[in-house]
Amino acid sequence: MNDKDFFTRLIYGLIEGKDLPYLAMKLAQSIERPVIITDNIHRILVFQNPSDLSHEINEFFPVPYFRINEEQLMQGDPTVLSQGQLESDNNSITYSYLPLQTAGKCLGYCIVLDACNSSISSDPTPLSEKDKTLIMQAAIALLLVLKNKREYSLGQEQFRDEFIRDVLYNNYDSKSNIYEKADLWHWNLQGPMVILVLECKLEKIRTARDLIPNSFNNQPPISAYINNQLTIILNMKNLKKRKQRTALNKFLSPYISQLEHYETGEIEIGVGSTVSAVTDLHLSYQEAKVALELGKVFNHRPICFFEEMGFLKFIFTQPAMELQDFSQRVLGPIIENDLETGGNLLDTLRSHIECKCQIGECAKALYVHENTLRNRIKKIEQLTGFDLRRVDHMVNVYIALQVLHLGIET
Amino acid sequence: MKSIFFEFNPNRCLGCRACQIACTVNHDLHSGIYLRKVTQVQYKSKDQIANYYLSLSCNHCANPECFRLCPERAYRKRRDGIVIQDDKKCKGCGVCTRACPFEAPVVNPKTGKTIKCDLCFDKLEEGDNPFCVASCPVEALTVYKRTTYEENPDLVKTLPGFPRIQITRPSIRYYPVKMGVQIGINLDYPKEVKEDE
Numbered sequence: 001m002n003d004k005d006f007f008t009r010l011i012y013g014l015i016e017g018k019d020l021p022y023l024a025m026k027l028a029q030s031i032e033r034p035v036i037i038t039d040n041i042h043r044i045l046v047f048q049n050p051s052d053l054s055h056e057i058n059e060f061f062p063v064p065y066f067r068i069n070e071e072q073l074m075q076g077d078p079t080v081l082s083q084g085q086l087e088s089d090n091n092s093i094t095y096s097y098l099p100l101q102t103a104g105k106c107l108g109y110c111i112v113l114d115a116c117n118s119s120i121s122s123d124p125t126p127l128s129e130k131d132k133t134l135i136m137q138a139a140i141a142l143l144l145v146l147k148n149k150r151e152y153s154l155g156q157e158q159f160r161d162e163f164i165r166d167v168l169y170n171n172y173d174s175k176s177n178i179y180e181k182a183d184l185w186h187w188n189l190q191g192p193m194v195i196l197v198l199e200c201k202l203e204k205i206r207t208a209r210d211l212i213p214n215s216f217n218n219q220p221p222i223s224a225y226i227n228n229q230l231t232i233i234l235n236m237k238n239l240k241k242r243k244q245r246t247a248l249n250k251f252l253s254p255y256i257s258q259l260e261h262y263e264t265g266e267i268e269i270g271v272g273s274t275v276s277a278v279t280d281l282h283l284s285y286q287e288a289k290v291a292l293e294l295g296k297v298f299n300h301r302p303i304c305f306f307e308e309m310g311f312l313k314f315i316f317t318q319p320a321m322e323l324q325d326f327s328q329r330v331l332g333p334i335i336e337n338d339l340e341t342g343g344n345l346l347d348t349l350r351s352h353i354e355c356k357c358q359i360g361e362c363a364k365a366l367y368v369h370e371n372t373l374r375n376r377i378k379k380i381e382q383l384t385g386f387d388l389r390r391v392d393h394m395v396n397v398y399i400a401l402q403v404l405h406l407g408i409e410t
Numbered sequence: 411m412k413s414i415f416f417e418f419n420p421n422r423c424l425g426c427r428a429c430q431i432a433c434t435v436n437h438d439l440h441s442g443i444y445l446r447k448v449t450q451v452q453y454k455s456k457d458q459i460a461n462y463y464l465s466l467s468c469n470h471c472a473n474p475e476c477f478r479l480c481p482e483r484a485y486r487k488r489r490d491g492i493v494i495q496d497d498k499k500c501k502g503c504g505v506c507t508r509a510c511p512f513e514a515p516v517v518n519p520k521t522g523k524t525i526k527c528d529l530c531f532d533k534l535e536e537g538d539n540p541f542c543v544a545s546c547p548v549e550a551l552t553v554y555k556r557t558t559y560e561e562n563p564d565l566v567k568t569l570p571g572f573p574r575i576q577i578t579r580p581s582i583r584y585y586p587v588k589m590g591v592q593i594g595i596n597l598d599y600p601k602e603v604k605e606d607e
């Protein structure tokens with residue numbers, strides 16, 4: 001089979017409706033090496049292993065990014081192929097790879113594995129010139145498929161996002177209508193669910209969406225882009241309540257690591273409570289958004305669970321004027337005193353509470369002598385009329401501080 | 411789709427309450443029941459003072475608490491961002507009236523059910539302005555359409571002296587209030603001025 005035959009066969013396969021696995025399989029068979037196709041965020045889309053070599057491959061196959069000259073790619077110039085090595089605990093894989101790039105955008109990578117040190121040979125034979133030509137031929141067909149897939153998925157995404165938005169904003173009346181539409185995308189919206197809302201750099205939200213792990217509780221997570229935030233719906237079916245938090249943390253930890261790797265900026269995640277039916281999903285969504293905002297204010301970063309917010313979630317729903325009045329009534333004398341004297345009693349009070357009212361710990365944190373701190377606390381007590389050793393008095397001071405914080409931060 | 415929201419210019423508002431009355435009359439509300447309220451705000455800081463009127467109704471928040479807490483699922487948020495309430499589903503429990511930090515929903519004594527500003531969406535769909543906006547003689551109150559990506563840098567999310575409770579993310583935007591200096595106050599003695607945070 002000559003090179004032209006190979007390329008024609010691939011294109012003919014595409015005309016017949018074949019997809020990425022077919023192209024990868026043909027390439028893998030032709031060059032007799034394992035072939036991996038990843039998307040632009042290095043998630044493996046296809047892994048074809050013709051000789052069943054024992055490669056330990058995870059969900060992602062990261063390769064160093066470099067920009068190629070697209071002209072060279074189109075002309076089939078094999079010099080654009082690069083070499084790389086992936087090290088894992090007891091495995092080292094050498095590979096050749098090629099970014100599949102068009103119009104300045106990388107849509108994915110074609111990776112050809114050489115061999116494992118634990119498998120056929122410790123000294124892999126390099127790719128022949130003919131192999132390289134076949135890879136370059138396949139790259140054009142792969143690029144075509146990836147581009148079509150990308151465009152199709154962007155179009156579909158818009159419809160899906162609108163559907164999710166309608167569900168989350170209570171614009172559907174019956175469960176059956178929701179199930180019927182969800183079936184179009186093979187989504188399972190039955191059983192208990194929870195919603196996560198994520199905020200990161202706006203220009204990186206697309207990457208954040210692509211990086212969502214493939215599976216949670218054996219179900220694919222459902223995502224939507226709403227109001228500059230990424231919304232993720234997770235199915236909690238058969239997960240006992242006490243195991244839900246562990247499962248969520250297990251899902252989120254690697255995801256957050258991936259996001260940090262892609263420099264998505266400061267990540268904030270709000271998690272709503274678990275709801276039993278799809279018609280209550282709007283509750284979990286609102287809770288997740290509130291948790292996200294409260295997390296920002298009270299520094300519960302990067303994940304803030306609504307159920308963990310305790311009484312704070314009730315505070316901000318009180319009439320705004322009353323909250324402000326309450327805060328002023330309790331802390332007003334301290335603020336006034338600070339303005340008059342240029343002191344920092346308010347900061348002292350905040351630190352005192354943060355240090356669990358431990359004089360020694362707080363004095364260290366503020367770099368002051370313990371007696372200085374005692375004097376300041378005495379002054380605070382005189383100004384406010386509260387005894388900071390009494391729980392009922394302390395609760396008022398704490399809430400007033402949080403309300404003040406709520407106003408400043410937001 | 412573009413979101414619809416109120417814009418308010420406190421520098422123009424005369425405090426005539428035309429918006430408040432127009433809303434009440436056209437919605438055939440009981441006397442004393444207002445979906446829009448005009449209040450006077452006085453803000454003083456060390457060297458500045460501002461007196462202005464504020465016309466507020468439902469802010470059609472991005473995270474509406476009425477929507478979250480309603481036990482009857484009577485609230486929904488349209489694609490254009492307007493939060494509306496289904497009168498048929500409402501049982502008048504009043505949870506939303508207590509939940510809203512801006513006290514936007516009110517109980518209508520005629521029906522015993524809750525009622526709130528719906529931004530007169532039926533009028534907007536016909537290309538008209540809501541009653542409150544149409545009645546403002548100085549165009550202090552307007553409605554504006556924007557996508558979630560667009561933010562007018564000239565507008566602000568809150569005003570001095572007004573509580574900055576933004577957790578619910580109100581959609582209303584304000585023109586910054588022009589601060590003046592109180593004549594007759596000796597600025598060297600800030601103690602005499604009641605200072606707000």
